[in-house]
Amino acid sequence: xxxxxxxxxxxxxxxxxxxxxxxxxxxxxxxxxxxxxxxxxxxxxxxxxxxxxxxxxxxxxxxxxxxxxxxxxxxxxxxxxxxxxxxxxxxxxxxxxxxxxxxxxxxxxxxxxxxxxxxxxxxxxxxxxxxxxxxxxxxxxxxxxxxxxxxxxxxxxxxxxxxxxxxxxxxxxxxxxxxxxxxxxxxxxxxxxxxxxxxxxxxxxxxxxxxxxxxxxxxxxxxxxxxxxxxxxxxxxxxxxxxxxxxxxxxxxxxxxxxxxxxxxxxxxxxxxxxxxxxxxxxxxxxxxxxxxxxxxxxxxxxxxxxxxxxxxxxxxxxxxxxxxxxxxxxxxxxxxxxxxxxxxxxxxxxxxxxxxxxxxxxxxxxxxxxxxxxxxxxxxxxxxxxxxxxxxxxxxxxxxxxxxxxxxxxxxxxxxxxxxxxxxxxxxxxxxxxxxxxxxxxxxxxxxxxxxxxxxxxxxxxxxxxxxxxxxxxxxxxxxxxxxxxxxxxxxxxxxxxxxxxxxxxxxxxxxxxxxxxxxxxxxxxxxxxxxxxxxxx
Amino acid sequence: xxxxxxxxxxxxxxxxxxxxxxxxxxxxxxxxxxxxxxxxxxxxxxxxxxxxxxxxxxxxxxxxxxxxxxxxxxxxxxxxxxxxxxxxxxxxxxxxxxxxxxxxxxxxxxxxxxxxxxxxxxxxxxxxxxxxxxxxxxxxxxxxxxxxxxxxxxxxxxxxxxxxxxxxxxxxxxxxxxxxxxxxxxxxxxxxxxxxxxxxxxxxxxxxxxxxxxxxxxxxxxxxxxxxxxxxxxxxxxxxxxxxxxxxxxxxxxxxxxxxxxxxxxxxxxxxxxxxxxxxxxxxxxxxxxxxxxxxxxxxxxxxxxxxxxxxxxxxxxxxxxxxxxxxxxxxxxxxxxxxxxxxxxxxxxxxxxxxxxxxxxxxxxxxxxxxxxxxxxxxxxxxxxxxxxxxxxxxxxxxxxxxxxxxxxxxx
Numbered sequence: 001x002x003x004x005x006x007x008x009x010x011x012x013x014x015x016x017x018x019x020x021x022x023x024x025x026x027x028x029x030x031x032x033x034x035x036x037x038x039x040x041x042x043x044x045x046x047x048x049x050x051x052x053x054x055x056x057x058x059x060x061x062x063x064x065x066x067x068x069x070x071x072x073x074x075x076x077x078x079x080x081x082x083x084x085x086x087x088x089x090x091x092x093x094x095x096x097x098x099x100x101x102x103x104x105x106x107x108x109x110x111x112x113x114x115x116x117x118x119x120x121x122x123x124x125x126x127x128x129x130x131x132x133x134x135x136x137x138x139x140x141x142x143x144x145x146x147x148x149x150x151x152x153x154x155x156x157x158x159x160x161x162x163x164x165x166x167x168x169x170x171x172x173x174x175x176x177x178x179x180x181x182x183x184x185x186x187x188x189x190x191x192x193x194x195x196x197x198x199x200x201x202x203x204x205x206x207x208x209x210x211x212x213x214x215x216x217x218x219x220x221x222x223x224x225x226x227x228x229x230x231x232x233x234x235x236x237x238x239x240x241x242x243x244x245x246x247x248x249x250x251x252x253x254x255x256x257x258x259x260x261x262x263x264x265x266x267x268x269x270x271x272x273x274x275x276x277x278x279x280x281x282x283x284x285x286x287x288x289x290x291x292x293x294x295x296x297x298x299x300x301x302x303x304x305x306x307x308x309x310x311x312x313x314x315x316x317x318x319x320x321x322x323x324x325x326x327x328x329x330x331x332x333x334x335x336x337x338x339x340x341x342x343x344x345x346x347x348x349x350x351x352x353x354x355x356x357x358x359x360x361x362x363x364x365x366x367x368x369x370x371x372x373x374x375x376x377x378x379x380x381x382x383x384x385x386x387x388x389x390x391x392x393x394x395x396x397x398x399x400x401x402x403x404x405x406x407x408x409x410x411x412x413x414x415x416x417x418x419x420x421x422x423x424x425x426x427x428x429x430x431x432x433x434x435x436x437x438x439x440x441x442x443x444x445x446x447x448x449x450x451x452x453x454x455x456x457x458x459x460x461x462x463x464x465x466x467x468x469x470x471x472x473x474x475x476x477x478x479x480x481x482x483x484x485x486x487x488x489x490x491x492x493x494x495x496x497x498x499x500x501x502x503x504x505x506x507x508x509x510x511x512x513x514x515x516x517x518x519x520x521x522x523x524x525x526x527x528x529x530x531x532x533x534x535x536x537x538x539x
Numbered sequence: 540x541x542x543x544x545x546x547x548x549x550x551x552x553x554x555x556x557x558x559x560x561x562x563x564x565x566x567x568x569x570x571x572x573x574x575x576x577x578x579x580x581x582x583x584x585x586x587x588x589x590x591x592x593x594x595x596x597x598x599x600x601x602x603x604x605x606x607x608x609x610x611x612x613x614x615x616x617x618x619x620x621x622x623x624x625x626x627x628x629x630x631x632x633x634x635x636x637x638x639x640x641x642x643x644x645x646x647x648x649x650x651x652x653x654x655x656x657x658x659x660x661x662x663x664x665x666x667x668x669x670x671x672x673x674x675x676x677x678x679x680x681x682x683x684x685x686x687x688x689x690x691x692x693x694x695x696x697x698x699x700x701x702x703x704x705x706x707x708x709x710x711x712x713x714x715x716x717x718x719x720x721x722x723x724x725x726x727x728x729x730x731x732x733x734x735x736x737x738x739x740x741x742x743x744x745x746x747x748x749x750x751x752x753x754x755x756x757x758x759x760x761x762x763x764x765x766x767x768x769x770x771x772x773x774x775x776x777x778x779x780x781x782x783x784x785x786x787x788x789x790x791x792x793x794x795x796x797x798x799x800x801x802x803x804x805x806x807x808x809x810x811x812x813x814x815x816x817x818x819x820x821x822x823x824x825x826x827x828x829x830x831x832x833x834x835x836x837x838x839x840x841x842x843x844x845x846x847x848x849x850x851x852x853x854x855x856x857x858x859x860x861x862x863x864x865x866x867x868x869x870x871x872x873x874x875x876x877x878x879x880x881x882x883x884x885x886x887x888x889x890x891x892x893x894x895x896x897x898x899x900x901x902x903x904x905x906x907x908x909x910x911x912x913x914x915x916x917x918x919x920x921x922x923x924x925x926x927x928x929x930x931x932x933x934x935x936x937x938x939x940x941x942x943x944x945x946x947x948x949x950x951x952x
Binding site: 207211362 | 583584585586588589592705706707708719747748749750752753754755757758759761762764765768769770783786787790791793794795796799800801803812815816817818823824826857858859926928929934936
């Protein structure tokens, strides 16, 4: 009697368990408890989410995406009584029901360690692929899944392929599944994957393909061998090409920075022979003015904050040019006939400015908002990435070059400046106000230094010391290019930038610096006037 | 326009120069009876200013606390500060001045190993004491230096072990990137020998150095990307650049789109202050290891953080009230350890204080009871591994059970 009853109960339980397995109900509280636990539990919870996602209903998918997103983004709060999460919009909801709630007092935010993060992020990406609202979100998610292919995710990708409606995304998922079939037992599927990979050349693809050479099919199947070898050599060619492009880009990027730092000095040093050691500090002030403009935008026009960098251009130029002009009329003009004194005076000004900024702003690095148009970069071909902040610097350097060239060659001011450079006394004799030209030239040079500081904000640290980084390099470029020529400065910057970048991978950054300096010294021994000397009467 | 005469200009310039030189001159305060002087060698200008500058204030805060409790041996502590201006030989010069002219009872200072190495002969010759608050490369054991922070065996090696374990990322390949001076070179030498003993082949290690103050990391990050994509297993970067090279490196790392889950960076000199000015959201997950992290729980840390915040606001200190970094705590520990040793010795004489080190212990804000033995001048500290979070700080993801016994000389040298 009792045994029969027990058997009946056992049978009932079994049936119950089976039916629940068939419906796959999502046990939300258990899953949340796991995600709130220690690292192994988080991993287990994330894995079971990934397994459930291949079959779960849409409401459950949305829920899983919301919870994992909150976990990665640290918006989950695990209390003893309830788990809550903060939606990206800011409202606190119960993590199980997504109904509005208040955060538990005992709530603590779980921390993902690297291993869990490495597992959870691809799963979240796979979920985004299923429930994402936007094609770009989905494509980005697909790339993340492709980068870390896990077996459990393949089922999700297949499901996404079935339900996807957007033809562009569907095509991308299709080709991704083909690529992910690289490890499939079917050599034909593998061959398709190999072709796909060779169409996206990168060191990563190359590594994946090189691993395939140990497959049995490589020696057994001639067509397979040919496909693999062909793909590998094609990737290698593309990589060689992308390396050349990357080197040129890196060189141009360094050259643009050197050029901008040097161009103001080229005018001041070239035209007036003033060894302005405060040039680096004018650059630093340019960066600080940019910061102030950003803060002003944050306070007054928060909606347009991303455009502060563009809006700061005229302001930075005006402010630094004014400071330059004030410096010239109050101090430097008294030392025109004594270069040694002007060197000391500008050095004192530089120390003064550094300490002034240090006292006013502190020594820490300033925090800049990176505008959306300068964030990250784009892979062009192979391993060659164009980063927007450096492209901005290159573009900005070109604009500066164009603007300076225009002023020097096409305006009366430029004509007068060149006349004074060639022969100050004669220029004075024909009625050019040389003192006034000096002042304007100094203002122009200072303004250009300020603009360099602006362009460097998204690339380097902004702190009171930043100017000292550039002063030696700037003089090096100006002297190498030939004092007083814009073309010389440009060519010298490009030359030093490219040579640096060429030497660096082979001999290291320390040796690169030494070799470049030695080359410059030897070159100046041979041609003391620099690359392009201004032809004129010796003074 | 008012024409300035030459004399006027000269006078102004002399004034300006003197004004600028002021910080370099020792800031003496009136010598009161019943005080004992302690000297600080931390720069408040130059590349190390942002990091070292705050340590001067922590030393003063610790001294104020001890003075409030009645001082040491009935005397109040007076902190003497100076500015070595991040110029390594100047540390030695100012250190000598402090020992000989100011007659300080002990020196507290240096951040980079190169500055410590320059002060070392000075304290040995004068038989002074230098408390050094940074974790460093080890392989040094002078009776005149108290190594308040950890040698590699109790900081770097546990962190590397964590990265190589399955709990970490099962790291198999290592890209070492450092500034070109003694600390990174020695650390990397020891790490290479350590990995070799673990059966990691030479081909899985890359070593690159950059000049101090280097900022253009584009080519190097390219190389790291390439290294990461090559076969052989999970790559990690062991970063030993210092000063402004740290944020510059991370900025380029973010822009080239590398995430911590692709290539984690173990930044050995990265403190919260280095993350100021960076958007740390794309950096979440990168690691660091120290003997103290601000996130540690416990009453000692809560008290320290509260005291620092109060000190910063009441004394108008030009640093953030809510940021505490390991060297700050180590400096705080150092002053307290010295005070304990002097009280135990009953004297401020260096030989007496040295003898008293054995057996003293102090409740460090990190939550560990740190202690010294008669074996060497090292302090046994706890170990924390932290992971960068989005708030420019670190989350603790691992910490040691107790304070491992410090091993001054690495067997992997």
